[in-house]
Amino acid sequence: MLKASWICSVVMLAALSGCASSNEGDGSSGEPGAGGPGSGGGPGYGDGTEGPGGMPGDFSSPDDGTGENVDCGRQNFNVERKPASLLLVLDRSASMLDDPNGDEGTPSKWDIVVPALQEVITATNPSASWGLKVFPQGDRAGSCSAESFPSDILIPIATNNASTVNQAISSTTAEGDGTPTGDAISTAVEYLQSIQSDDPKYILLATDGDPSCPKSDSDEFAVQAITNAAAAGFHTFVIGIAASSSKIETLDGLAVAGLEPRQDPDPLAPKFYLAATKDQLVTSLMTITGEVSTCLFPLSAPPPNPDHVGVFVGEQAVAQDTTGADGWNYTGPDMMTIKLYGSACEQVASSGAGSVKVIFGCKDDPIF
Numbered sequence: 001m002l003k004a005s006w007i008c009s010v011v012m013l014a015a016l017s018g019c020a021s022s023n024e025g026d027g028s029s030g031e032p033g034a035g036g037p038g039s040g041g042g043p044g045y046g047d048g049t050e051g052p053g054g055m056p057g058d059f060s061s062p063d064d065g066t067g068e069n070v071d072c073g074r075q076n077f078n079v080e081r082k083p084a085s086l087l088l089v090l091d092r093s094a095s096m097l098d099d100p101n102g103d104e105g106t107p108s109k110w111d112i113v114v115p116a117l118q119e120v121i122t123a124t125n126p127s128a129s130w131g132l133k134v135f136p137q138g139d140r141a142g143s144c145s146a147e148s149f150p151s152d153i154l155i156p157i158a159t160n161n162a163s164t165v166n167q168a169i170s171s172t173t174a175e176g177d178g179t180p181t182g183d184a185i186s187t188a189v190e191y192l193q194s195i196q197s198d199d200p201k202y203i204l205l206a207t208d209g210d211p212s213c214p215k216s217d218s219d220e221f222a223v224q225a226i227t228n229a230a231a232a233g234f235h236t237f238v239i240g241i242a243a244s245s246s247k248i249e250t251l252d253g254l255a256v257a258g259l260e261p262r263q264d265p266d267p268l269a270p271k272f273y274l275a276a277t278k279d280q281l282v283t284s285l286m287t288i289t290g291e292v293s294t295c296l297f298p299l300s301a302p303p304p305n306p307d308h309v310g311v312f313v314g315e316q317a318v319a320q321d322t323t324g325a326d327g328w329n330y331t332g333p334d335m336m337t338i339k340l341y342g343s344a345c346e347q348v349a350s351s352g353a354g355s356v357k358v359i360f361g362c363k364d365d366p367i368f
Helices: 109-123 162-171 181-194 218-231 245-257 278-295 342-351
Strands: 006-010 017-021 084-091 128-135 155-158 201-207 235-241 273-275 296-298 309-313 316-318 327-330 337-341 356-361
Touching: 084 109, 084 155, 084 181, 084 278, 109 162, 109 235, 109 273, 109 278, 128 162, 128 181, 128 278, 155 162, 181 201, 181 218, 201 218, 218 235, 218 245, 235 245, 235 278, 273 278, 278 296, 278 337, 278 342, 309 337, 309 342, 327 342, 337 342
Parallel strands: 084 128, 084 201, 201 235, 235 273
Antiparallel strands: 006 017, 006 356, 128 155, 296 337, 309 316, 309 356, 327 337
16 A cells, blocks of 8 residues: 555656556555556546556545645646667777777778677667767777767668668778777767757767877866766666777776666676677677666656655566666666566566556655
């Protein structure tokens, strides 16, 4: 039984939020699965309105006895989930022609990344909208020269875009000088901000090493660019293409700044996604795209109280798990996205994302 006297509820994928009264002991519990007075299968809130799982009813704030409506800061969210948009930001610097050991050899890192990307982009075409940004610009234009700075988007994001993006990847060569990662991310953010849609948007950075442009403080510049992207609402997944051990610290910093670090119970494990072989890269990419399309739930606003949130898959409550092993957690300090892990994610994959509900407790009222 929910103990809160007022709750703000959000239905993910039905994504509604509202306030309503919850009465104990009267058979009209606000608890998911309690089968309150609504007729759509979702719980009621004791006032004849439906909650998660049913069609939206009257979510106006009840009278508090003084003749004034009580408003706990409810927020309305989109009633259906949008497909995720992924902008691939692909490093085409000449070092991608080296083999994974850093020597000239076969297969090169470019030989690993191209077929893996194309395989995953094709497989996820129905569930994700893809776009492509490559960096640096030009062929042998000179490291960190004006001609090498990334200034445009090669393939804009669009639905059913897999063949177009894959063709562009096939036509791309790894002949660029320098690694202007920070500038590439900044260009990506400018582009994503120009898109007039409310689809959740992500950056997928695939690179083989350290940023090198500008020539001073290039690592800090790239981390700040990814931090700025996250602040603008665009989280970044980082894939290290056959990255050497000397690159781990830098790539970890980029992944953490992007608010989408790889989850691992080992605190010393890399925070970016590893890709030393084609199969490993495919696995990393499928993990990322699976989370985005299945187990990642963007919110339209942060909860009134981040500690008063309940997450349910069907009728089953899911516990918060900050380790990312089995449960749910916020993906970052902005608390704008909830991610499911472990058995909860597997259950959503089998039962459908429409089975997920999230309840926001009001500021001073816990859910449980």
